[in-house]
Amino acid sequence: MQIDSISWKQMTDVPQVNTNSTGSAAGFVDVLSSLIQEEASSQPVERSITQLAPGVTFKDGLLWQQLGAVQESNSYYPVEGALNDTGATKPTTFEELITSAGERYGVPVSLIKAVIDAESSFDPNAVSSAGAKGLMQLMDGTARGLGVSNPFDPAQNIEGGTKYLSSLIQRFGGELAMVLAAYNAGPTRVAGLGASSDEELMSMVHMLPEETQAYIGKVMNAQSKYSL
The missing domain is CATH 1.20.5 (Single alpha-helices involved in coiled-coils or other helix-helix interfaces)
Known part of the structure; x- marks a missing residue:
């Protein structure tokens, strides 16, 4: 007891x-x-906040319950410095383009690879049911705003997608879960929740589409896969 x-x-x-x-x-x-x-x-009461990873805390079990299990139970939790990681990564297709874009916009290469993995499985010709295109699944309007004239061109797509990630990182203060939620559901929707940290976002993650809830965990898990 x-x-x-x-x-x-x-x-x-x-x-x-x-x-x-x-x-x-x-x-x-x-x-x-x-x-x-x-x-x-007595009835069960809300437990205290638990430390799940250095520098990041979530309410007991909330992220696990909302995002579901993955192969390694804690591998998808944000870790301190996840957006400042400049370490080596496992090589992939389009390695030079990804590395170059990451250096240019200050986005971890492991994160770019994780987003490409989750979005298109490295298929430059991928098209979603919503009309998102290419490696990093850019919508036409977003692509135009990023200066991408051909979203099926790997160089342009990676350049534009990485630039977009960089802008989201700045807008949401480097809070990884918020950045990923904004990439999937749109920054306006995420900002409308009023959260200012990943911890706050996780307390209201049920207000986001189920696809977005799953997407956050999927990309975080993939990032750990590409990091060495």
Whole structure:
């Protein structure tokens, strides 16, 4: 049995008793027994915030419940420095284009590869049911705004998609889950939630489309796959 923080506070607030007094000791035992019985019969309460990765916390189990299990249970949680990672990555198709774009816009190569993996599985000719095109699945309007005239051209697509990621990283203060949610559902929708951190976003992630909820975990998991 565990005694939650509220009950523990109540216990510690009980006036100190004289353990040499039989009556006082019995009284303390009665109080303790009462608190334990109350804990056992009470409804579950919200637990404290748990540290899941360095620099990032989420409410107990929320991200797991909303995004579902992945092959390695904690591999998709944001980690400190995930958006500042300049380490080596596993080589892929379009390696030079990805590396060059990452250096130019200050976006981790592992993140670019993860987005391409999740969006198109590295198929430059991919087209979604919504009309998103190419490796990083750019919508026509977004592509035009990024200066991409041919979204099926890997060089242009990676350039535009990475530039877009960079702008989202700046807009959302480097909060990785917020950046990914904005990439999938649109920055206006994410900003409209009023969250200012990944932790806050996860507390209201149910307000995002199910596709977006799954997308966040999918990209985070893929990023760990490409990082060495």
